[in-house]
Amino acid sequence: MISSLRGMNDILAEDYERFTYFITTATEIAKKYGFHFVQTPLLEETALFKRSVGESSDIVGKEMYQFIDKGENDVCLRPEGTAGVVRAFVQKKLDKAGGVHRFYYHGAMFRYERPQKGRLRQFHQFGVESFGVDSVYEDANMIMMASDILSALGIGYRLQLNSLGDQNCMPAYRESLVKFIESCEDEICEDCQRRKLTNPIRVLDCKNEKCQSLYLNAPKLLDNLCAGCQSDFDKLKTILDQNNIKYEIDTNLVRGLDYYSKTAFEFVSDNIGSQSAITGGGRYDRLVEFLDGKATPAVGFAMGIERLLELIVMPESKREGYYLGAMDDEAIDMIVTLAHQKRKDAKVNVEYKSKNLKNHLKGADKVNARFCCVVGENERNDGTIWVKDLENKAETTIKVEDF
16 A cells, blocks of 8 residues: 655545635635735745755755756755745746735645654645835734734634844844854754854754753843834834734744844744744845845745644534435436536535435435435426425425426
């Protein structure tokens, strides 16, 4: 028997209902915020992620599904969504067009990492990206949208905030952080020693417990912000306070990708074990420029769908649609025709095998239909159909044309 690859799961049975419910809910809310759907390829040039995500990141350094294709192109399966959306934004010359562009997307991402609960090698994300708004109000807009989605799904969360500064205040902070890292370099892990040379701020995101205890004494970015970044961060907190969005300040919160600056945020859950982040995002004003576009302010977030599935509170299931069945073989053609006509305005399930009434009622229950509709010899002769409303248990026989 051939099985699925490790870390690549099928979405079947109960999971598909939760999955589609998530997509429907998140999409409806994104549209209410004025966002439009975008879809990018699963396969991209490897250079896209090296230039955007950053070669210092674990994603590029360790986790990408990268290979040379038959045309000798260095390609990879996308490990995250933002870089591809930015590439499309620049390729379609939307950066030159100016204005505001807001997109949402959902789809599969791929990372070769150790599979664990809520973290797969093929996983799915829902994300949003906003281009052209250089205002902390848009950062708050993103946070409020993510909050609305999680609340609509019945998912409890804690919101964590930080500011990563910008090109005005980050260089000086990076220098002081490197000095601190060097003071305890013999005690930190190999990954942190490597990050010190490539992207020092990433050490704060290290999951090694010993490293984390050491970094409690590290200089804090929030204590080193320039006036502009400090003003934006203070304003963000004010907007969230005014809209009753509770948050915590986490001075060690950094995003795992190199392109973020200023606002960084994560929504975390206490109900999924150690991998507690369920949504992450922030501002990335320089990424469009990194990918050869015109400098364009941008902000976004992404949600890992598999991490959320078991947390979703599903609405009470309601019966809907019709189940059509035949009591004898001669009625099968008739119910197929009726189903085809009825599907113009309703959900219809058809049983192609003739069965007795008891088994048809069981079949209607199995698909959670509102109406069980059956044709037997008497109904064929009379041009009628027997219908039972499975909610209120009312039974009736009506003319086919009325059905």
